[in-house]
Amino acid sequence: MSNKNVEHADIVIIGAGFSGMYAIHRLRNYKVVCLESGAGVGGTWYWNRYPGARVDIQSVEYSYGFDEKLQQEWHWPEYFSAQPDLERYANHVADRFDLREHIRFSNPVKSMQFDEVENRWHVYTDNGDHLLCRYVIAATGSLTAPNMPPWPGRDRFKGDIYHTARWPAQGVDFAGKRVGFIGTGSTGIQAMPIIAEQAQELVVFQRTPAFCMPSGNRPLDQAYEQDWKANYEDRRRQMLQTYGASIIEYPTATAAECSPEQQAEILEQAWNSKSSFQLLFAFRDVMTNAAANELVCEFVRDKIRSIVKNPETATSLCPTTYPIGGKRLCIGNGYYDMYNRDNVTLVDVKESPIAEFTESGLRTLSADYDLDVIITATGFDAVTGAMSRIDIQGSNKSTLTDKWAEGPTTYLGAMVSGFPNMFMIHGPSTPAAQAQMITTGEWQVNWTADIIDRMEHEGLVHIDATEQAEQQWAEEVDMVSEQSLHKFADSWYNGKNIEGKKGGFMIYVGGFPRFAELCDSAVANGYEGFIRK
Template sequence: MSSENVENVDIVIIGAGFSGMYALHRLRNHNVVCLEAGEGVGGTWYWNRYPGARVDIESVEYSYSFDEELQQEWSWPEYFSAQPDLERYANHVADRFNLRERIRFSNPVKSMRFNQDENLWHVYTAQGNHLVCRYVIAATGSLTAPNMPPWPGREAFKGDIYHTARWPAEGVDFSGKRVGFIGTGSTGIQAMPIIAEQAEELYVFQRTPAFCMPSGNRPLDEEYERDWKDNYQERRRQMLDTYGASLIKQPEFSAHECTAEQREDILEQAWKSQSAFQLILAFSDVMTDPEVNEMVCEFARNKIRSIVKDPEVAELLCPTSYPIGGKRLCIGNGYFEMYNRGNVTLVDVKKAPIIEFTETGLRTEAAQYDLDIIITATGFDAVTGAMERIDIEGCNNRKLVEKWADGPTTYLGAMVSGFPNLFMIHGPSTPAAQAQMITSGEWQVNWTADIIDNMEQEGLSRIDVTEEAEQSWAQEVNMVSEQTLHKLADSWYNAKNIEGKKGGMMIYVGGFPRFSELCEAAIADGYKGFTRE
């Protein structure tokens, strides 16, 4: 490529979601450019427009803390915000802080190459741009690379196929349609009750049932909002000291300290608490003691049995193969009640798997289903997928996909040995979805920006991490996961949702305070685990 087409900048940020936008603002004193695959800002909340898409953390918490005026001026209509409000908020922030002028929309990064002689990254985009920069910050998100189902015959189907993560902005009309919905994770649980109200028939193809709590969503109380705005500074500080960077009430006692009646009462209160994750936080040992976890599982199963009128359907909807909380707990609004409708059919594809798409619908090992619309809510190639879909080449011509062939390796979830000056936000082996993403993302951006500022102040041009540091971090990640029940569930946390993918535990489950403390300690200890020159 000729030199006149090369653009020299200090920093390239990949992704204009909430972390990428904040990185752009935090590093605004540098010559910084953000490359975004979509046509707008918001990341997850730009792409996921499916019916019922909603956050499961209270809006007053799931928001930026870096600007007090922003906190005071913005009002959320509901406790748990819907996708349109979150996208509206992202656009407000982009406009308020003049971020758009540095974002290149509809311009995904295709490849990156590190030049060891120059200590520079060469970044190539889908639109043919060639940017040369000192640092790259990958704010590519944990759930951004959709997992498409592998069955043959997709092109033969005469109807419409939609993936929930690439939903048409104009929406979809389901009236009079026979709809097949594949996947009963968080997305399906939010979308299907709305679709069932419109469709003539809804066939739910379920492989693994999900635990689901009532959402507790309602209009945001003015007094509650005022109290938060009066105390934002202190609340934000408290959030950073909690396991999930969120002020969800933390339990202080074991289930074994309670009588059976007390346990039932506590769980009933949690179910009705209108706080999304209170069920797995009912006792201090839900995620560490299998016996206690099973008590909570059975409580949740009994709720399903009490809601779903057909006993056979109810049992099919009861999860039995993994601990509650082992996968991210789903939050719904009328999901189990939906199965009492005459136009909804549950199809067990664990017992009779889907074989193929056909001209008229889907075929399982047991039957043919004639459909007008097929919706795939088949999840994501999570945590590593977005990075691995970019052709990234580090030192000695080594590709990132080669380095991660047996599962991702990182140090502090932030850097990969042999790929200098490349930082990740919410990368593999960070708390990611185990911690509230905006707050923990802001923290990681600040930590990263401080490292870059320090490099500039000291006149250094290259920072990397050692393989020994990666190994020690892997030991820490495995050690904390072994103390919990997460290891007993096949999920995107450990890459078991993608056939053939090697991952191991890709999420740090030691809690956000421990994570942030270890990150800060490494820097304070003379950049322990890093190499700088």
């Protein structure tokens, strides 16, 4: 390894999304360099500029809690903020806390190598930077590596192709255009109703239908905002004690303990609750009892059938192959109503898969579709994708790609055995998107920073996880996932959205309080599962 033109730092942070930005702030007493592939801060909310992009957690919760003045001064215009407001918030935080001086934009990390003699990481970027640092904190995000569709002929198509995660900042004009939209997950459900209003024609290519409930979004009520601002400290504490680090009305009764009339009333209230995900908590056992889950599923199917006028289309839109909540529940505004428009057509590509791009559009196994614009909302190589796309070499020249060939292994979702001094925020086997990610990201950054502070205070230079600890954590992750119905759905939670991707469940579904307790206990018990020297 050449030391020519090498630059020294204490900590390199990968990613200037919300967790990476807070890591800069929390660790600014060290020499910190943050490397960001985008041209601005905000992570997900920098890249995802597609029409209708919006958070599905209330913004009074989905925001930083580390600074009381920031909480008091910031005003959210809506309950569920749109992408421009979230990006504006990220920029405000970057400016207010002078974070930009530590960030190098448009500078993705290309490769990393651990020097076992010096206990240092060599970090190389696309722009030619070579940094030598003691610690790496990968705040690369769960949903940052776009999954591009594999069909042949892409270069032949004479129209425009867009991926929703790489949307043009200037937007797209759909007036008079025939638009093909591939993907009916959260992104598609947000974007398509808006595009349908503008386009001449919208053809929706659906592989698997999604469960979607109304967003309940509206302008933020002033009294509600003031109540939150008066009680932020207590609310933040309460959030960390809930399963998903979000304040939801948690039920006490199982579905079976309610009469049919009570069940119907509870489900109707949840549907109209104006609180995202409340359907998953209509009863205590929605995610653990198949019969309770099916009750909620059929309630949503009835809603779809009552909204969508064409019975055949309604049937195609009704999910039947997986439990509600098995994939992330989608939150929408007018999604099902959209199919009542004369210019919207639904194509079932489970029945007749897409075969290729053509010069004039898309070809399925049974038909050709002439299109001017094709939009791919085909998701992400989730959880591991961003890290796997960096060439990372740990101890004994082992590579992360090889280590994760059969699926990701971690200890507490924070470290990978054989890759010392490298921490991950929202890494594989953390609650990630099963919990509110700004609040839990702050918590993970604080936990990581405390470990680094202790290492420095004690004069230690090397921390790693043991393979035994990784195995024990894998057993914990498997154990809690087996107790839930998540295992019955193919989704990005288990990598089944990527052809050939191996490994099991990549998200910790034991709830954030249990996750935090296990992380804290490991440190309190003499850094159990870690090797420090």
